[in-house]
Amino acid sequence: MxxxxxxxxxxxxxxxxxxxxxxxxxxxxxxxxxxxxxxxxxxxxxxxxxxxxxxxxxxxxxxxxxxxxxxxxxxxxxxxxxxxxxxxxxxxxxxxxxxxxxxxxxxxxxxxxxxxxxxxxxxxxxxxxxxxxxxxxxxxxxxxxxxxxxxxxxxxxxxxxxxxxxxxxxxxxxxxxxKSLPAEAVPAFKAHVARPGRDVTCVAYSAMVHEALAAAEELAGEGYEAEVVDLRTVKPLDTDTILASVARTGRLLAVGESWPWGGVSAEVVSRVASEGFELLDAPPRRLNAKDTPIPYHPNLWSAHRPTAVRIAEALREVLRY
Amino acid sequence: MMDREVGKASSQAEQDPMERMSRAMLRARVLEDKLASLYRAGRIVGGVYLGRGQEGLSAAGGVALRKGDVLAPLIRDMAGRLGFGEPLVDAVRAYLGSKLGPMKGRDGNIHRGDLSRGILPMISHLGAMVSATAGVLLAKRMKKEKGFVGLTSAGDGATSTGSFHEGLNVAAVEKLPLVVVVADNGYAYSTPNDRQFACTDLLDRAKGYGVEGHGVDGTDPEACWEVVGRAVQRAREGAGPQLVVGRLLRLCGHGEHDDGLYIDKKMKSSDRGRDCMEVLRDQMKARGLGQNWDRWEKEAQEEVEGAVKKVAEEPLPDPFEEDWRATAMVGAAEAVQKG
Missing domain, CATH: 3.40.50.970 (Thiamin diphosphate (ThDP)-binding fold, Pyr/PP domains)
Structure with missing residues (x-):
């Protein structure tokens, strides 16, 4: 079942x-x-x-x-x-x-x-x-x-x-x-550390959590431990969990499937930059879809949205800084 | 549950509807004249939108409704609100920004409402209240309430919106007891009917929606009562949505900032430009109630002066005491405040 x-x-x-x-x-x-x-x-x-x-x-x-x-x-x-x-x-x-x-x-x-x-x-x-x-x-x-x-x-x-x-x-x-429906619920307004790690924080939500987890797996093979934070609810935003993660890793990549102008990933980066500046060892980065309407053909679509491969690349850049 | 004003509910039902119309219209006219002078004196922040000339059509809707019904007024519905039972003092509070008003200074003027009295607070986007009123009615039906009616108003301009169309269409699909009263005053702000729609009579649209339509001379309060009252009765009996189109003229600008000079002079001097207050006064005199009319007018003046005096002494909203919270959640308040 x-x-x-x-x-x-x-x-x-x-x-x-x-x-x-x-x-x-x-x-x-x-x-x-x-x-x-x-x-x-x-x-x-x-x-x-x-x-x-x-x-x-x-x-x-x-x-x-x-x-x-x-x-x-x-x-x-x-x-x-x-x-x-x-x-x-x-x-x-x-x-x-x-x-x-x-x-x-x-x-x-x-x-x-x-x-x-x-x-x-x-x-x-x-x-x-x-x-x-x-x-x-x-x-x-x-x-x-x-x-x-x-x-x-x-x-x-x-x-x-x-x-x-x-x-x-x-x-x-x-x-x-x-396997089954959950018997207990985590309160909806709490973000969740989907994968712990000490080297870099990757904040994601919705389907991007799974791309981020795959990227973290790829980096693990290279010796880096990426922490994946699943926002779960984007409004209100659980800033505390994000800042606690950045306090552990010192580095941030915020990922969103939506467009790059403004939005959730921009909000995450903005909050960490203004409220957690001293925690950062590298400039916080964002990764979003391209700034065009969403393409029909899979060849274009898979290049338009953030994928595990692109997230891994972006994480490496944050790690290399 | 809705708590109608001043304990008059029991006697109201026995009152002559034309007497209730008269009182609602007189109170509305006197109050709005006062609001206009307060606006010119700089005592009202924001816009003032009056229903001058439209009191008869508006009042008919308010008076036809009863406890347990729902009213979703628009900007020229002071008379309908008062006829339905909105406390006059709440109207003054909304305009003067009193903290004790139904919107506590968070919203003002015509955007006031009181859900506990069955009065929906309009949003400014025209046509939006049609589906919202339908939603209240659907909920009442799901809760197994019986015999209720919802009434909402629109202007000729609002009929051009997609929202109006979607709302009336969905009410018809669900056969809800909704009365939509369109006050066709010939102009949406400054835009005349011929730049608003190409049909000759908005009433023709009733057939397209599959609803019953009723036309009325909006300057004739007795006719308004008869026609709107009948539409409300039809809705109450289960005949589905009713579209009422009243032809009239607004005898003022769109708001008090507007002189309304674009309104056609010929139209103004035609029967369409009659003042429904004068028509009603003559109708009441013809019934031998002329003395009552004068007394009601005097009572309205006293009530309005008293309300303005009272509200002037009430506290204004205080940004330091304001809750500044846009969501109702308890327990998560802190998280939500942080956004």
Whole structure:
């Protein structure tokens, strides 16, 4: 028996629907069809009237969830692809995110974003949106990298009183497996040292954690021990765990699958530079995708995003300084 | 649960709806005249947007709603808010930035709301409240509540947004008891209808959405009550979303910073440019209620003066006492504050 990352997301939703009558799922094709990725398979049959097909109206999907959350429900909205959430961005950034601040009343909802690149997906089915959402106050942004986190963090997201953007990586959906669902959960706002090491810190999140782990393995063969920190949640950002790691290694590489202008990796480097300058033995570095739309062909796509090989190269440069 | 204002809920239901319309409209007009003078005196920070000329259409919606319903007002809905039960003093607090107001100085003016009273605080992005109101109604249905209605307002300009379309469409798909009242005042800020849409009558759109449509002369308060009241009743009975289009004119600028000189003079002098307050006063006189009208106006003036005086002495928001926290999480507050 094994559980995939996608199974974990489906199981978390099933458990939430079971435990809390205020939870419902709303999205395109999520009902009888079970969702474009089957993340809601069989849930409509098990929970009649609570797994609801929406029209192709991303703005209204999020707007409707905001209203339902104001009325005490806990909607989970599935965007078919993270990329399409741009159409619902106004309701998320200006409505959901401002509600608690403006009214003092919570707006508990989850926006599930099937995120990130896969071969052949191209410019409009590959995006990572975490930086845009994280920029706005009032939102929590989660980027689970493991099967266990996909399960426990989604459950925590649904239970939270705030709007949560849940960035699940499509590349991990089918291939990433665990023996079973976790019995215990690590709190969602805590970063996790995925691999300890003493020579250099590699901060990553979502699918990039696995590329970073592979890079660390490659460096181990060369005698270097890279520490991989999995952020898990990018907003709020667990700066303490990052700084503690840099205190051990003195060197930092921050990796993100999204574009290089701004974003999570820039935030990590900025915080370490300003709050942990004395800890550094080398200039902190970043590695991101190239600053172009995400290419369709696998030859271009695999050169566009950070990979284990490119991360290993960047780590060597940080180590050589 | 919603707690309607001043314990009048029981007597309100028995009151003549036209009396409730009159009172809401008079209180709105008197209050907005006061707000305009406070704005000119520099006592209000930010914009002031008035509903002058649109009180009848707005009030009809507020008066037609009852406890347990939801109202998502837009910028020209002072009368509807007051008709539904928003405390007048809260409107003053929002404009003067009182810390005791519903938004505590974090947001102001027309962006106020009170979820505990069923009044959604609008965001500025037009059309956005349509799907949010639909969401409240869907939630009420899932909670097995019965007999509730949601009402939201839009202007002619808001009907051009994708958000308006998506919201009304999804409400129709879900057959929600939503009433959308469009105040077609001919101009979106300065842009006339012919630069906003190419259809001859916005009411024609009802058919396209598969919802019931109702047109009304927005300058005629009795007609507004009849038509909006009927739309609310239809929604309450389970007939699905209702689109009301009221034709009228705003008798002021877009906001108090705007002189509104672009409004066509012919339109102004036509029946569309009538002041609904004068129309209603004549309607009430014709019913033999002229003396009541004068008394209500006087009461409104006293209430407004009293509220402004009271709020002027209330504390203002203090940046040093402010919580500066945008998320509700308890326990994780520190982490969230750090961002």
């Amino acid at each position: 094994s559980v995939t990352y996608l199974d974990a997301i489906r199981a978390a939703q099933e458990k939430a629907l079971q435990n809390d009558p205020s939870v419902f799922i709303y999205g395109q094709d999520v009902g009888k069809f079970g969702g474009a990725f089957k993340a809601t398979k069989n849930l409509a049959e098990k929970f009649p009237g609570r797994v609801i097909d929406s029209p192709i109206s991303e703005d209204a999907m999020v707007g409707l969830a905001v209203g339902a959350a104001m009325e005490g429900m806990r909607p989970v909205v599935e965007m078919q692809f993270a990329d399409f959430s741009t159409v619902g961005l106004n309701q998320m950034l200006n409505h959901a995110a401002t509600t608690y601040w403006r009214t003092g009343k919570p707006c508990p909802m989850v926006l599930r974003l099937p995120s990130g690149g896969t071969p052949g997906s191209g410019p409009f089915h590959s995006q990572s949106m975490e930086a845009i959402y994280a920029h706005y106050p009032g939102l929590v942004v989660m980027t689970p990298a493991t099967v266990e986190d996909a399960y426990s963090m989604l459950l925590e997201a649904i239970a939270m009183p705030d709007p949560v953007v849940f960035c699940e990586h499509k590349l991990l959906y089918y291939h990433l497996k665990a």
